[in-house]
Amino acid sequence: MSACAVPEYDAAIIGAGPVGCVCALVLARKGAKVALLEANPRASERLAGEWLHPPAAKLLRDVGIDVDTLSPDKSGIGFVVLPDDGSDPILLPYPDGSRGLVCDHALLVSSLREAMENEVNVDFISHARVNVVEDERVTFSKDGSERAISAARIVGADGRASIVRRSLGHSMKPMLCSRMLGVTLHDVNLPFEGYGHVVLGGPGPVFIYGLADGSVRVNLDVPFDRWTSRDRTSFLSESYAGLLPGDLEPAFVEALHVKRFHVAVNQLRPRVTYGKPGRVLVGDAAGHYHPMTAVGMTLGFGDALALSESKDFQRFSAERFRAVRVPEFLAMGLYEVLADYRTESVMLRKAVYQGWRANSAYRDRTMRILACEELSMPATIFSFCETVARAMYRETTSAIGRVAWRRIWMTFRALAVRLWWFLLGVRQLRGAIREGREESAKAREHLTRAFSYSIPSRTEWERPARARDVESPDASSALGRAARCLVHLQREDGAWEGEMVWCPMLTAQYALLHHIIGQPFDPGRRRRVLRSFERTRLQDGSWGLHEHSLPHLFVTALVYVAARLLGVAPDDPLIVRARRFIQAEGILGIPSPDYVRSSSGEPVGPI
Numbered sequence: 001m002s003a004c005a006v007p008e009y010d011a012a013i014i015g016a017g018p019v020g021c022v023c024a025l026v027l028a029r030k031g032a033k034v035a036l037l038e039a040n041p042r043a044s045e046r047l048a049g050e051w052l053h054p055p056a057a058k059l060l061r062d063v064g065i066d067v068d069t070l071s072p073d074k075s076g077i078g079f080v081v082l083p084d085d086g087s088d089p090i091l092l093p094y095p096d097g098s099r100g101l102v103c104d105h106a107l108l109v110s111s112l113r114e115a116m117e118n119e120v121n122v123d124f125i126s127h128a129r130v131n132v133v134e135d136e137r138v139t140f141s142k143d144g145s146e147r148a149i150s151a152a153r154i155v156g157a158d159g160r161a162s163i164v165r166r167s168l169g170h171s172m173k174p175m176l177c178s179r180m181l182g183v184t185l186h187d188v189n190l191p192f193e194g195y196g197h198v199v200l201g202g203p204g205p206v207f208i209y210g211l212a213d214g215s216v217r218v219n220l221d222v223p224f225d226r227w228t229s230r231d232r233t234s235f236l237s238e239s240y241a242g243l244l245p246g247d248l249e250p251a252f253v254e255a256l257h258v259k260r261f262h263v264a265v266n267q268l269r270p271r272v273t274y275g276k277p278g279r280v281l282v283g284d285a286a287g288h289y290h291p292m293t294a295v296g297m298t299l300g301f302g303d304a305l306a307l308s309e310s311k312d313f314q315r316f317s318a319e320r321f322r323a324v325r326v327p328e329f330l331a332m333g334l335y336e337v338l339a340d341y342r343t344e345s346v347m348l349r350k351a352v353y354q355g356w357r358a359n360s361a362y363r364d365r366t367m368r369i370l371a372c373e374e375l376s377m378p379a380t381i382f383s384f385c386e387t388v389a390r391a392m393y394r395e396t397t398s399a400i401g402r403v404a405w406r407r408i409w410m411t412f413r414a415l416a417v418r419l420w421w422f423l424l425g426v427r428q429l430r431g432a433i434r435e436g437r438e439e440s441a442k443a444r445e446h447l448t449r450a451f452s453y454s455i456p457s458r459t460e461w462e463r464p465a466r467a468r469d470v471e472s473p474d475a476s477s478a479l480g481r482a483a484r485c486l487v488h489l490q491r492e493d494g495a496w497e498g499e500m501v502w503c504p505m506l507t508a509q510y511a512l513l514h515h516i517i518g519q520p521f522d523p524g525r526r527r528r529v530l531r532s533f534e535r536t537r538l539q540d541g542s543w544g545l546h547e548h549s550l551p552h553l554f555v556t557a558l559v560y561v562a563a564r565l566l567g568v569a570p571d572d573p574l575i576v577r578a579r580r581f582i583q584a585e586g587i588l589g590i591p592s593p594d595y596v597r598s599s600s601g602e603p604v605g606p607i
């Protein structure tokens with residue numbers, strides 16, 4: 001291709017997601033000649049942002065998008081929180097009657113792309129995958145051939161895996177938070193029309209809202225360590241269905257069973273760089289957060305607007321860092337407070353509930369921060385300290401005795417330690433911004449310790465799913481729900497009736513006892529016991545405490561030994577995978593005194 005054949009633009013925007021489209025519209029309205037390149041026009045049909053805070057809704061109206069036809073009549077009024085302790089719902093409307101917007105993600109993006117068709121200053125180049133980004137030049141493949149354009153400014157609006165970000169040499173390592181599972185339900189009703197319902201009490205929060213076509217979207221936040229491939233449907237329906245408000249439960253359970261859902265991974269990347277004057281990052285390419293606080297598009301649209309209004313890159317990036325810091329920390333902090341079950345988080349959560357219920361100024365401040373309208377860091381820190389003080393006061397006034405005081409002291413210490421890591425992380429981030437560096441590993445590590453639930457450390461999310469000890473869990477709300485469920489199941493005569501599930505550990509111990517006391521099973525019983533082992537085996541060949549249990553080393557080892565004593569060979573299909581499981585857990589051998597030798601006198605171990 002000759003150099004003179006390369007079309008020239010003022011700006012080349014990579015990515016026609018919501019932020020890329022808004023960016024193209026606002027730059028074009030300022031008179032810039034814009035090329036907008038999109039690799040996969042169907043990328044917007046995934047599970048992604050649908051709730052827009054009032055500033056984002058206003059911006060869409062300002063650029064001429066007819067948002068009112070995209071969203072339900074009454075929508076985006078605010079949030080209603082359904083607390084995990086079963087107490088009354090808490091309404092959090094946006095202050096001063098302002099309204100946000102709820103819109104199906106694909107519909108929003110297609111409306112933005114349609115709006116561009118009338119923009120003479122925008123060339124929308126679809127099916128154009130950008131492969132190389134250099135100064136003032138973008139090379140992309142389209143229809144099987146390689147093409148290029150030149151632009152004074154290249155804007156990376158290409159999402160979390162941004163090629164523009166990579167071209168600037170910045171780290172692309174994801175910081176994974178959790179998974180989001182999105183289910184769409186039809187013919188159901190939400191109790192608070194127009195509100196986003198935040199339901200707490202499950203393994204992760206649930207975010208629910210109505211869409212324009214009358215359907216209801218349910219987004220479940222599922223922690224990584226609870227995302228197991230085995231019995232996922234039962235786990236999801238047992239852990240979340242009972243919490244859902246209105247008449248959502250049956251439709252939700254059915255959708256899970258027919259696997260009618262979408263899944264996305266929630267990632268975090270605080271904004272630390274906006275690139276450089278000729279190559280700017282906006283939207284998720286610049287930074288992204290846990291979606292529960294729904295700030296992604298509002299901040300991304302803010303990036304786009306500020307870029308169109310600012311002639312000077314330094315001023316643009318300084319202004320944006322000022323604007324994003326508070327919503328960014330709220331996105332992390334609020335998720336931590338709502339989702340975590342460590343004692344200090346539960347204490348803060350209760351104090352936050354109390355503040356929201358009792359104090360309209362506190363409610364309004366939360367909503368202004370959430371809407372990305374309150375940008376003052378001192379005011380936010382004041383709000384945080386107020387919450388901590390309220391939490392401490394609540395505990396001290398209800399505490400009696402040394403144990404309670406000790407609990408308060410431990411909680412205070414845990415909060416102080418988290419605050420310490422948070423401040424260190426913030427310092428590292430500020431240093432990185434000042435020096436124009438990419439985020440340092442240290443900042444990441446410190447923030448991980450401050451937000452220990454929101455940002456699991458890398459090693460944690462890489463570990464296979466299994467039960468983990470949670471430090472100082474507060475089981476009071478789970479206990480309350482369990483008690484209510486038991487009372488509900490109790491028969492009129494005071495008894496309970498239900499199916500008895502025999503744990504394989506008991507069968508194994510029964511077989512072991514018979515062996516030790518020298519009363520071997522007759523062939524019929526031996527066969528039935530082995531069949532019971534076969535039936536209670538989990539999918540991976542190990543044994544657990546019950547059919548829904550995770551693999552259990554203790555139970556598997558007992559069944560393995562019992563089966564060996566009943567004459568099953570180590571390479572028999574019944575136990576061969578259990579043997580591998582035991583070895584993978586680091587067990588090298590099983591002691592074989594005389595009383596645990598097989599009927600032929602062989603030792604059971606080494607494994």
Ligand SMILES: Cc1cc2nc3c(=O)[nH]c(=O)nc-3n(C[C@H](O)[C@H](O)[C@H](O)COP(=O)(O)OP(=O)(O)OC[C@H]3O[C@@H](n4cnc5c(N)ncnc54)[C@H](O)[C@@H]3O)c2cc1C
Pocket residue numbers: 014015016017018019020037038039040041043044047048049050051052128129130131157158159160161162163180264265266282283284285288291293294295296297298300
């Ligand atoms: C489950 C979930 C729920 C969310 N909920 C909310 C919410 O309620 N409210 C909210 O505000 N935010 C929410 N978010 C975040 C929100 O979806 C994002 O902030 C938003 O989509 C970012 O828009 P973007 O245009 O920056 O990037 P994207 O939406 O990721 O768009 C990037 C575009 O760039 C294109 N692209 C990528 N690479 C190339 C390339 N090499 N060449 C050409 N094109 C390329 C992609 O195909 C894509 O179309 C949620 C996110 C998730 C995952």
